Amino acid sequence: MESRQANKNMSENNEYKRRINAVLDHLDRHYAQEQNLETLAGIAHFSPYHFHRIFKAVVGESLYKYIQRLRIEKAAHQLKYQRQKSVTAIALDCGFGNPASFARTFKEYFAMSATAWRKTPDQRFSKNCKEQSNSWQKSNLSSMYIDPETNHSQWNLDMLTRKSVTIEIRNLPEIQLAYLRHIGPFKGQQKKWAQLFDRLMTWGAARDLVSCPGTQFFTLFRDDLKITEFEKFKTDVCISVPAGSKSDGEIGTCILPAGKYAEAYFEIDADEYQQAWDILYSDWLPGSGYMPDNRCAFEEYLNDPNQHPQNKHCIKIYIPVIPA
Numbered sequence: 001m002e003s004r005q006a007n008k009n010m011s012e013n014n015e016y017k018r019r020i021n022a023v024l025d026h027l028d029r030h031y032a033q034e035q036n037l038e039t040l041a042g043i044a045h046f047s048p049y050h051f052h053r054i055f056k057a058v059v060g061e062s063l064y065k066y067i068q069r070l071r072i073e074k075a076a077h078q079l080k081y082q083r084q085k086s087v088t089a090i091a092l093d094c095g096f097g098n099p100a101s102f103a104r105t106f107k108e109y110f111a112m113s114a115t116a117w118r119k120t121p122d123q124r125f126s127k128n129c130k131e132q133s134n135s136w137q138k139s140n141l142s143s144m145y146i147d148p149e150t151n152h153s154q155w156n157l158d159m160l161t162r163k164s165v166t167i168e169i170r171n172l173p174e175i176q177l178a179y180l181r182h183i184g185p186f187k188g189q190q191k192k193w194a195q196l197f198d199r200l201m202t203w204g205a206a207r208d209l210v211s212c213p214g215t216q217f218f219t220l221f222r223d224d225l226k227i228t229e230f231e232k233f234k235t236d237v238c239i240s241v242p243a244g245s246k247s248d249g250e251i252g253t254c255i256l257p258a259g260k261y262a263e264a265y266f267e268i269d270a271d272e273y274q275q276a277w278d279i280l281y282s283d284w285l286p287g288s289g290y291m292p293d294n295r296c297a298f299e300e301y302l303n304d305p306n307q308h309p310q311n312k313h314c315i316k317i318y319i320p321v322i323p324a
Contacts (some may be wrong), residue, residue, distance in 0.1 A: 014250030019180050020058040021043040021252045024234065028222060031070045032095040036168070037063075046146040060183065071095045072109050073227045074294065075102070079118045080227075081291045083145060087114045088295050092259050157284060167228045167264045167284050168320065175256040176220065176243045179236040190270055193219070196237040216302040220256070225277075255296050261318040262288070268313050270305070280319055288324075297322035 023044050027035070039050035040063070055063050074095040091102035091114075106114045153169040169304060182189075197217060204210040222234035236254070247253045254276045264285070266276045285291070303314040 012112070016054055016245055017058055017181070017250050018252050020055055022247075023048065023055070024059070024181075025252070025254055027067060027070060031067065031074060032093060034095075069109070069232070070106065072105055075106065075226065076110065076117060076227050077224050077294070079114055079290075083118065087118075090114075100152070126195050155284060157279065165264055165266065165279060167262055167280065169290070170261055172256075172258060172318070173259050174258040175216070175240050176245060177220075177236075177238040177249070177254050177256055178209070178241045178245060179220070179238040179252050179254060180250065181252065182235045182237065184233065185230040186233065187274075193237060197239070200239045200251065202221055203248070204239055204241060211244055218298050219254070220296045220298045222296060242274065253278070256298070257320075259295065260321055262290065262321050264317050266315055266317065268315065269311075270313060276315070276317060280317060285319070290321035290322045293320050293322045
């Protein structure tokens with residue numbers, strides 16, 4: 001009897017997570033708009049009365065605090081990369097009714113003004129990113145050139161003690177994804193990530209949604225590592241599924257938006273992911289003529305490291321970009 005009740009509670013908990021994740025996905029797309037409690041509760045298929053409590057239990061913070069934090073962190077991201085855009089324009093675009101309320105909220109959250117943040121945008125949660133070894137120091141970044149076969153913009157980045165990294169601007173199609181969401185720290189979580197992918201694959205295979213070859217494996221980063229605290233950081237472990245696939249239980253579905261992305265291929269060790277990301281953001285992006293937009297950056301996994309002769313992780317990193 002106790003076992004049946006435990007299974008029932010687990011099933012309900014997974015269903016609640018999927019429903020709340022649908023609300024989080026909605027807010028990621030529409031955070032700047034005025035939010036209505038009844039509408040959000042309807043997305044989750046809860047009554048407004050119960051929705052507040054369930055949202056806080058799943059996410060770890062109240063609905064109001066989550067929306068306020070999401071808006072202020074989106075604004076911080078724009079201040080960091082869209083330097084030609086005024087502070088007032090960013091405030092209004094991120095859902096704040098007036099510059100005064102934005103200035104007050106921003107200073108409460110970051111302990112500095114928006115103008116000061118723009119000058120030193122990386123200091124808030126630098127503890128999230130530990131200092132890396134210098135084995136990936138930049139040696140030389142080539143000028144941009146057009147690949148004659150693909151007509152895509154490309155750069156070659158020669159790295160000390162590493163082979164050349166090619167960065168390419170590509171227009172990607174829309175991709176339907178099934179995902180499991182993780183909220184909290186993710187560094188050093190290879191075992192947990194493997195478990196999440198196993199659960200996704202088991203779910204997809206049982207519904208004939210998995211093909212080999214064909215199925216792609218991704219991790220989507222819903223927040224900015226240098227802005228959002230690790231404890232609140234949202235990460236989606238994903239597999240590609242056929243268009244129109246439906247969510248079920250703890251598994252959610254979403255669309256990876258089409259558009260322009262910077263793509264870089266790496267063969268790395270398990271502890272070199274952060275260094276690979278730093279190459280793109282620190283070495284390539286500033287002089288590329290591009291800046292990130294509000295879509296998610298993500299990783300695509302191309303192999304099983306256990307099957308690689310040197311246990312290397314073959315990955316592609318994608319950053320959504322628009323002209324600077």
